[in-house]
Amino acid sequence: MRQRKGSGRPTIADVAREADVGAITVSRAIRNPGQVSAELRERIEAAIRRLNYVPDPQAQVLASGRSNVIGVILPSLTNIVFGDVLQGIYDRIEGSGFHIQIGNTRYSVDEEDRLVALFAGQRAAAMLLTGIDQSAATCNRLAEAGVPVVQIMEYTPRPIDMLVGVSHADAGHAAVDYLLSRGYRRIGFLGARMDPRMLRRRDGYRAALRKAGLYDPALEISTPAPSGVARGRALCSQLLAAAPDVDAAFCANDDIALGVMFECTARAIPIPERMGIVGFNDLDMTASAVPAITGIRVDRYQMGVRAIGMLLARLADDAVAEPCVDLGFELIPRQTTR
Amino acid sequence: MRQRKGSGRPTIADVAREADVGAITVSRAIRNPGQVSAELRERIEAAIRRLNYVPDPQAQVLASGRSNVIGVILPSLTNIVFGDVLQGIYDRIEGSGFHIQIGNTRYSVDEEDRLVALFAGQRAAAMLLTGIDQSAATCNRLAEAGVPVVQIMEYTPRPIDMLVGVSHADAGHAAVDYLLSRGYRRIGFLGARMDPRMLRRRDGYRAALRKAGLYDPALEISTPAPSGVARGRALCSQLLAAAPDVDAAFCANDDIALGVMFECTARAIPIPERMGIVGFNDLDMTASAVPAITGIRVDRYQMGVRAIGMLLARLADDAVAEPCVDLGFELIPRQTTR
DNA sequence: TTGAAAGCGCTAACAT
DNA sequence: ATGTTAGCGCTTTCAA
Numbered sequence: 001m002r003q004r005k006g007s008g009r010p011t012i013a014d015v016a017r018e019a020d021v022g023a024i025t026v027s028r029a030i031r032n033p034g035q036v037s038a039e040l041r042e043r044i045e046a047a048i049r050r051l052n053y054v055p056d057p058q059a060q061v062l063a064s065g066r067s068n069v070i071g072v073i074l075p076s077l078t079n080i081v082f083g084d085v086l087q088g089i090y091d092r093i094e095g096s097g098f099h100i101q102i103g104n105t106r107y108s109v110d111e112e113d114r115l116v117a118l119f120a121g122q123r124a125a126a127m128l129l130t131g132i133d134q135s136a137a138t139c140n141r142l143a144e145a146g147v148p149v150v151q152i153m154e155y156t157p158r159p160i161d162m163l164v165g166v167s168h169a170d171a172g173h174a175a176v177d178y179l180l181s182r183g184y185r186r187i188g189f190l191g192a193r194m195d196p197r198m199l200r201r202r203d204g205y206r207a208a209l210r211k212a213g214l215y216d217p218a219l220e221i222s223t224p225a226p227s228g229v230a231r232g233r234a235l236c237s238q239l240l241a242a243a244p245d246v247d248a249a250f251c252a253n254d255d256i257a258l259g260v261m262f263e264c265t266a267r268a269i270p271i272p273e274r275m276g277i278v279g280f281n282d283l284d285m286t287a288s289a290v291p292a293i294t295g296i297r298v299d300r301y302q303m304g305v306r307a308i309g310m311l312l313a314r315l316a317d318d319a320v321a322e323p324c325v326d327l328g329f330e331l332i333p334r335q336t337t338r
Numbered sequence: 339m340r341q342r343k344g345s346g347r348p349t350i351a352d353v354a355r356e357a358d359v360g361a362i363t364v365s366r367a368i369r370n371p372g373q374v375s376a377e378l379r380e381r382i383e384a385a386i387r388r389l390n391y392v393p394d395p396q397a398q399v400l401a402s403g404r405s406n407v408i409g410v411i412l413p414s415l416t417n418i419v420f421g422d423v424l425q426g427i428y429d430r431i432e433g434s435g436f437h438i439q440i441g442n443t444r445y446s447v448d449e450e451d452r453l454v455a456l457f458a459g460q461r462a463a464a465m466l467l468t469g470i471d472q473s474a475a476t477c478n479r480l481a482e483a484g485v486p487v488v489q490i491m492e493y494t495p496r497p498i499d500m501l502v503g504v505s506h507a508d509a510g511h512a513a514v515d516y517l518l519s520r521g522y523r524r525i526g527f528l529g530a531r532m533d534p535r536m537l538r539r540r541d542g543y544r545a546a547l548r549k550a551g552l553y554d555p556a557l558e559i560s561t562p563a564p565s566g567v568a569r570g571r572a573l574c575s576q577l578l579a580a581a582p583d584v585d586a587a588f589c590a591n592d593d594i595a596l597g598v599m600f601e602c603t604a605r606a607i608p609i610p611e612r613m614g615i616v617g618f619n620d621l622d623m624t625a626s627a628v629p630a631i632t633g634i635r636v637d638r639y640q641m642g643v644r645a646i647g648m649l650l651a652r653l654a655d656d657a658v659a660e661p662c663v664d665l666g667f668e669l670i671p672r673q674t675t676r
Numbered sequence: 677t678t679g680a681a682a683g684c685g686c687t688a689a690c691a692t
Numbered sequence: 693a694t695g696t697t698a699g700c701g702c703t704t705t706c707a708a
Contacts, residue, residue: 004699005700007403011700011702012701012702012703013701013702022678022679023703024703024704025679027703028678031703035678037678054459056400056461056702058460059400059702061684062397062684062700062703065344065345065703065704077425078424079421080421082421083416083418087415087442090415090440101438104425121393122396123394123396228622230622230625233626255622258623284566284568285623288567288571288600289600343684344683344684349684349685350685350687351686360696361686361687361695362686362688362695362696366687369687373693373694374693375694394685397684397685397687399700400686400700401700402687402688403700
C-alpha cells in the first residue's frame with residue numbers, strides 16, 4: 001500500500017465519517033446549506049467544529065476549476081495614489097470570499113504582459129488593470145482567459161471589458177482653463193516619470209493653451225525620471241530659467257506641485273500673485289500646505305471600490321448596470337491661485 | 339463513463355503523450371531538468387512549446403503539499419511607509435518562484451489574527467508580520483502552521499521566529515537627545531493614531547526628557563485619530579495653546595512634522611529659532627521642504643528586501659546567518675533644528 | 677435530499 | 693534515468 005503524507009489537517013472525509021454522512025453532503029452543507037436537511041446540517045456543523053475543519057482552498061479550486069483570486073495589476077506600490085485605490089479594493093473585496101493578488105509592473109508594459117500571463121496561468125477569476133495602454137498581446141491573453149476584466153484610473157469609451165476612471169486629458173484641460181480664467185497667461189507644465197496618464201494631462205494642457213493661442217513649448221518641462229518633491233523643486237528651477245516670465249505652473253502631480261511651492265517660497269516668489277500653482281490629486285500634504293495648493297481631485301478610493309464591485313457582480317453573474325464609468329474630477333481652488 | 343469538463347488547457351498528460359514519455363518525466367523535466375536525460379528533455383521542451391503548456395499551480399500545490407505563497411500582513415496600505423517596504427518585498431521576491439499575498443489589518447490585532455488563520459488555512463509557505471505585538475492566539479496559530487515567520491518594523495531580541503526592524507524607543511530617545519544637544523528645553527511630543535510604534539517612540543521621548551529632568555506631561559499631545567498633515571497642524575495648534583513656551587516638537591511621523599512646519603509658518607513662528615522640529619521617516623516631502631525638516635531615517639526598502647530574503651533562505655533550507663536584525667536609524671539634521 | 681464513483685492536474689512513493 | 697500507480701482534498705456527474 002502506498003503512503004503519502006497528506007497535510008495532517010482534517011479533510012472533508014474525516015468530517016463525513018464523524019457526522020456519518022457522505023463526503024459530498026458535507027461539501028454541500030458548506031457551500032449551499034439550503035440543499036441539506038436541517039438534521040444532517042446540524043450534525044455536519046457539529047463535526048466541523050469538533051474537528052476544527054477548514055476546507056482546503058487549493059483542492060476546491062482544482063476540483064471546481066473556479067479560483068477565488070482576483071489579480072490586481074498596478075504600476076507602482078510606492079506612489080501614494082495607489083495606496084488609496086488599494087484601500088478601496090481591499091475594503092470592497094472583504095467578505096466576498098475572493099482574494100487579491102497584486103502585481104507590480106513598475107510602469108513597464110512588458111512586465112504587465114508577463115503578469116497577465118502569470119495570473120491567467122493561475123486561473124485568476126478576474127483581473128484589474130491600470131490604465132488603457134495594454135499591449136495587443138496582453139489583450140489577446142485576457143480574451144483567451146475569458147475572465148471579467150476592469151481597467152481603472154483612465155477613461156475611454158472602449159474598454160477591454162469594464163472600466164472606471166477619469167479623463168486625464170479633460171482634467172489637464174480644466175486645470176489650464178481655470179488658470180486662464182484667473183488671469184494667468186504664461187502657464188508652464190511640469191511633469192516627471194511621464195506615464196500614460198501624465199502624457200494625457202499634458203495633452204489636455206496643450207489643447208487648452210492652443211485654444212487660447214497661448215501655447216509655448218518653452219514652458220513645458222518634463223523628465224522620465226521618477227517624480228518627487230525634490231524633483232518638483234528642480235523642475236521649477238528649470239522652468240524659471242527657461243522662461244523667466246512664466247506666471248503659473250500646472251503640475252502633473254502633487255509631489256511636483258509641493259516642490260514648486262517650496263521652490264517659489266525659497267526664492268521669495270509671491271504665490272499666487274507672481275506664480276500660480278495647480279497640482280494633481282489634492283493629497284493631504286498639498287491641501288494642508290501653506291499656502292494650500294489648488295488641485296484636481298479624483299476619488300481614488302471609490303475607484304477601487306467600484307472596480308472590484310463590478311468584477312464581483314460579473315462573477316456572481318449579475319448584470320453590471322454601468323460597465324464603463326467616468327468617475328469625473330473636481331478642481332479645488334485654494335491659495336496658490338488668485 | 340463519467341465526464342468532467344477540465345480546464346480546456348493542455349495538461350501534463352498531453353505533453354507526455356506528445357513527447358512520448360511518462361507524465362512524471364515531464365514533471366521532473368520542469369522542476370529538475372538535471373534529472374532527465376538530454377534527449378528526453380529536448381523532446382519534452384519541444385512538446386511544451388508546441389502545446390503552449392503551462393503547469394497548473396493549484397494542482398502542484400495540492401499534489402506536493404507545498405504552496406508558493408508568502409503571506410504579508412501589514413497594518414495599512416495608504417501609509418506611505420509601507421509602500422517602500424512593499425517595493426522591497428516585491429523586488430526581492432521576484433524570480434524566486436514565490437508569490438505575495440497581502441493582508442491589511444487596519445491596525446487591528448483581531449484582524450491580524452483572522453488573517454494569520456486565513457493564510458495558514460491556505461497553507462502559505464511563510465508569513466511576514468508587522469510589529470511585535472501579536473496576540474497569544476496568533477502566536478499559537480503560527481506555531482501550529484510551522485512555517486517560517488519574519489516580523490518587521492520593530493526590534494526585539496526575542497522575535498517569534500526571525501525579525502528585521504529598528505528600536506522605535508531608541509529612535510525617539512535619539513531625537514530628543516538631539517534636540518537637547520541643540521539647546522531646546524521645552525520639547526513637545528505630537529502623535530496620531532498611536533499604534534505600537536508610535537507609543538514606543540513616545541516612550542523614548544519620555545525616557546530622554548526624564549533623564550534630563552525636563553519631562554512635562556503638558557507637552558505631550560496625541561490622538562488616536564488617523565495621522566495626516568492637516569492633523570499635524572491641528573496638533574501643533576493644541577500644543578501651542580497648552581504650552582505657549584514650547585520651543586521644539588518631536589513629531590512621531592512626517593505627516594505631523596510637515597503639518598507643524600506649515601502651522602508655524604502660517605503663524606510666523608521662526609523655525610528653528612523659536613521652534614525646533616524633528617520628524618520621523620525622512621520622507622521626500624519633509625527632506626525637500628522649505629525649511630527642510632530634521633528627521634529620523636530608517637531604510638524601509640531594505641527592511642522589506644531583507645525580511646523576504648530571510649524567509650526565502652529558510653524555505654530553501656539554508657541557514658539564516660542573522661535571524662534577528664537591528665537595521666538601525668540615522669538622524670538627519672536639516673533646517674528645522676538649530 | 678443523499679450518496680458512490682470518477683476525476684480535476686499534478687507529484688510522492690515505489691518500482692525497474 | 694524512467695515509468696507505474698496511487699492519491700493530494702475536493703467537487704462534478706450520475707443514480708437512487
